[in-house]
Every structure is written in C-alpha cells, then in structure tokens.
Amino acid sequence: xxxxxxWEMPVRYASIIEEYESVRKHSGIFDVxxxxxxxxxxxxxxxxxxxxxxxRVSDLENGQIHYNAVLNQAGGLVDDITIYKISDDDxxxxxxxxxxEKVYEYFIRLTPGDSEIVNxxxxxxxxxxxxxxxxxxxxxxxxxxxSDLNYYRFQDYEFLNEKIRVSRTGYTGEDGxxxxxxxxxxxxxxxxLLSAGKSSGILPCGLASRDILRLESMYALxxxxxxxxxxxxxxxxxxxxxxxxxxxxxxxxxxxxKKKGPDYKVCPFILKENGIPRENYDxxxxxxxxxxxxxxxxHSPTLKKGIGTAYLPSDYFRAGTTVFxxxxxxxxxxxxxxxxxxxxxxxxxxx
Amino acid sequence: MASPEGYSxxxxxxxxxxxxxxxxxxxxxxxxxxxxxxxxxxxxEPGTEIQKGKSFGTIESVKAAExxxxxxxxxxxxxxxxxxxxxxxxxxxPMGSWMLKIKDANKDEFKSMMNASSYDxxxxxxx
Numbered sequence: 001x002x003x004x005x006x007w008e009m010p011v012r013y014a015s016i017i018e019e020y021e022s023v024r025k026h027s028g029i030f031d032v033x034x035x036x037x038x039x040x041x042x043x044x045x046x047x048x049x050x051x052x053x054x055x056r057v058s059d060l061e062n063g064q065i066h067y068n069a070v071l072n073q074a075g076g077l078v079d080d081i082t083i084y085k086i087s088d089d090d091x092x093x094x095x096x097x098x099x100x101e102k103v104y105e106y107f108i109r110l111t112p113g114d115s116e117i118v119n120x121x122x123x124x125x126x127x128x129x130x131x132x133x134x135x136x137x138x139x140x141x142x143x144x145x146x147s148d149l150n151y152y153r154f155q156d157y158e159f160l161n162e163k164i165r166v167s168r169t170g171y172t173g174e175d176g177x178x179x180x181x182x183x184x185x186x187x188x189x190x191x192x193l194l195s196a197g198k199s200s201g202i203l204p205c206g207l208a209s210r211d212i213l214r215l216e217s218m219y220a221l222x223x224x225x226x227x228x229x230x231x232x233x234x235x236x237x238x239x240x241x242x243x244x245x246x247x248x249x250x251x252x253x254x255x256x257x258k259k260k261g262p263d264y265k266v267c268p269f270i271l272k273e274n275g276i277p278r279e280n281y282d283x284x285x286x287x288x289x290x291x292x293x294x295x296x297x298x299h300s301p302t303l304k305k306g307i308g309t310a311y312l313p314s315d316y317f318r319a320g321t322t323v324f325x326x327x328x329x330x331x332x333x334x335x336x337x338x339x340x341x342x343x344x345x346x347x348x349x350x351x
Numbered sequence: 352m353a354s355p356e357g358y359s360x361x362x363x364x365x366x367x368x369x370x371x372x373x374x375x376x377x378x379x380x381x382x383x384x385x386x387x388x389x390x391x392x393x394x395x396e397p398g399t400e401i402q403k404g405k406s407f408g409t410i411e412s413v414k415a416a417e418x419x420x421x422x423x424x425x426x427x428x429x430x431x432x433x434x435x436x437x438x439x440x441x442x443x444x445p446m447g448s449w450m451l452k453i454k455d456a457n458k459d460e461f462k463s464m465m466n467a468s469s470y471d472x473x474x475x476x477x478x
Binding site for chain 1: 387388390391393409411413414416442
C-alpha cells in the first residue's frame, strides 16, 4: 500500500498485467473512493461553473456528464473534473483526490450569492467497474437493466435501500460504470461485484494497472500531463476548449492558442526499441539537444512497447517525428504519435 | 516456501548451479516476486569476461529496472536467447529460467555462496 493524497491505496492486488488484462478482456474493479465530490447548486450554478471552466456547461442536458477543467487566473489547471448535470440549478462535480480541497476552496472563494458549494466527498464512495463485461456483471448483480444508460450519462437508482448514482464513464478506455453510493453500501457493492463477476474472471485492480490503462487511452493525469502552469491547449486537452458567451480566466489567450496552435504541447510517443520510458527521463532531439522530459511512461501490454507522454516544442508535434529517450545512459529512439495508443470498448455502447 | 536444495544463492537474489565445471545463473522466486511482471531481459554477450558482484545485464518489469549481479567471476559461455524473447517465463518458473552459463569460473567464489537453508534464513531476516 502506498500513501496517495492521504489515502492508503493498493498499487497492485496481484500481477499488474493480469489486472490490466482483466479490464481489457472482461472486467476489473477499482476502489476510487478517494475522488472528491462537490455539489454546486443554486440559480447561479450554471453561470458560475461556465465562468471557471473551459468546456461549455450550458450545453449539458439533464443526466449528461462532460469532461472539463477548472482554470486558475493564469489559465492553468486547478484540476480536471467531470461535471454531472442533475438540473439547471444542480450540478455534481467529481474532482481528483489530490485536488478536491483546492477546487472546493477556489469555488468557495468565488461563489456568487446565488449559488452554494457543498463538499460531499465524505458522503460518497466510488467504485469503477470497467471492461467489456461490465454491463452484464452489473446487471446480474443488481437486477437493474443498464442497457439504456449511454456513454457519459448517469442516473440515480434504488439499490440496497438507498439511492446510488451510476454513470457510464471511466478512466480505462473500456466500457464500464462509476458507481457512487454511501460508504457502507460501497463495501457491499465491492464484494457483490466480485462475487457476481467471479465466473467472468473479474479482478480487483490497483493504481498501477489503472495508470497503464489510462495512458494507453491517452487520458491525462493531474500532476503528470496536467498542472497549474499549462493551459488546457498546452496540456493536450484542447478538445474541451470552447468559445463561450461567459468568458473564463485567460479566455482570449486560450481561444487564440487553440486556433493558432501552442508553442509547446503534451504529445504521446512510442519507443521504437525495447525499454520502458519512466517519469522524468530526459528527451533529446536527433542532433542531441535536450527538448523535454517524460511526463508519464509505461510498458503497453497490448502493443508490447514502451509508451509515454512528453511536453514538446512545436517542431516535434507532427506524428512520426523521431525523438530520443535516455534510458539508463542509452538513447532509445521513439516516435511522436497522435491520439490513443489503444482503443477500447468505451463509448461503443451508445445508442 | 523453502528454496530448492542443490543451488547456491546470493544476497542479491541470484541462484547458481554447477554442472561439469560450468555455472548456470538465474534469479530466485523472491526476486521475481518483488519485480512483478517482467517484460525485458538484457544480457551481456557470450565471451564477455564478468566479475563477481558486477552487472551481467538488466531485468525490467512493469514497475522497475534492476541490474543483475554475477555471483562469480568467469567468462560467459552462453546466454539464454529464448528467455530474452519470453522474459515473463521468469515469473512463472524462476528456477527453471536460466540466464547465463559461466565457464572458467572462480571456484572459491562459488563455494562462498549461501546454500538453500542459509538463503532462507537471510530471506527471513529481510522480514
């Protein structure tokens, strides 16, 4: 167990690759109770959220979720979040473990009188059930039909004599659900899913396999691809930068950056030789100039190659560009790529 | 679980076995378990002169990369090329996954290695 933002988190339950395979091939479950949940309510809630985030909150329908980023006054990321729209004046914001107190304080400081922020993190347990068999296992366990719950949608259900909130979301690239309940019910759901999924080969999965799955899917991780200094465009999540009627911090600069292209950007790369790129390894150009450092790195069990991300100058954005990663005093060639390394089943159930 | 008899061991968790004057080297179950899923194995070339306690290659798992240390000085007679292609075999069968064979080995160094019960005692002391 390792300390992770004040939580004791298992890095692995068994073999990291076995956990990984279970999610890609059938199903795995993650205890993600460390995530923070904030309620933003009131007649001004929508306008308030739109003014601090780059994705368009006003586009959300009731029961819909989107990925978004809370921006500091310099246009960097306070955190990346998902916003669940319950109604026009009620939003459920899910934030990273290491950041939700920071987000909460930032929100509280800037909340107008017509909306309120409630830190509900202690009320909610979160379990992520991920993998191509997630729906089958979840329905068998709960007796609830989730076939109508589409990608990036959520609904509240009655289960174990309480209200649980289920969203068709995740951080692995595979189809699946994030299940919010009381902490007590969370323990029962964890055990229940493990029993219900036993014949399908379900495994409890830790942080290490989760990190490989998310990196293969090119999902950004705060503290690696994302931080207070880089704008969303520079972070490689420019797809959530939208033009809006309500400007957010550094609105014009960020919109301009999206249109013209940034000077630096987070880029994915894949090694052409054996090796595993790891965080902070140095990256060099073909003529030996230092051009950056590895932000995230892993061995991709699907591609059987080392993969990673790096913050690179614009000369290196183009897919196919060669860079060199220094691994134990040897320069290993790598190629800049584009988009996800591995495309899983996530989003494929949408009707 | 007790380590198999008939092998010699180092504190760096390599095993060695002598047959007809040639010493075969691999890593122990303890080592593979600590490394986790092994994905790469790099070994020196046959013919290389190696020194006791010096690196004869690197092993890399999903979690970490580690040097492999030679238990004895000598000359690399051959390396297990097949294992380099399928290094995950080290996880499932560490004692059956030999890495290199050493000829002209220093016999005193080999004799000074731990036997199975001493190695198990040492593992116990690691907690």
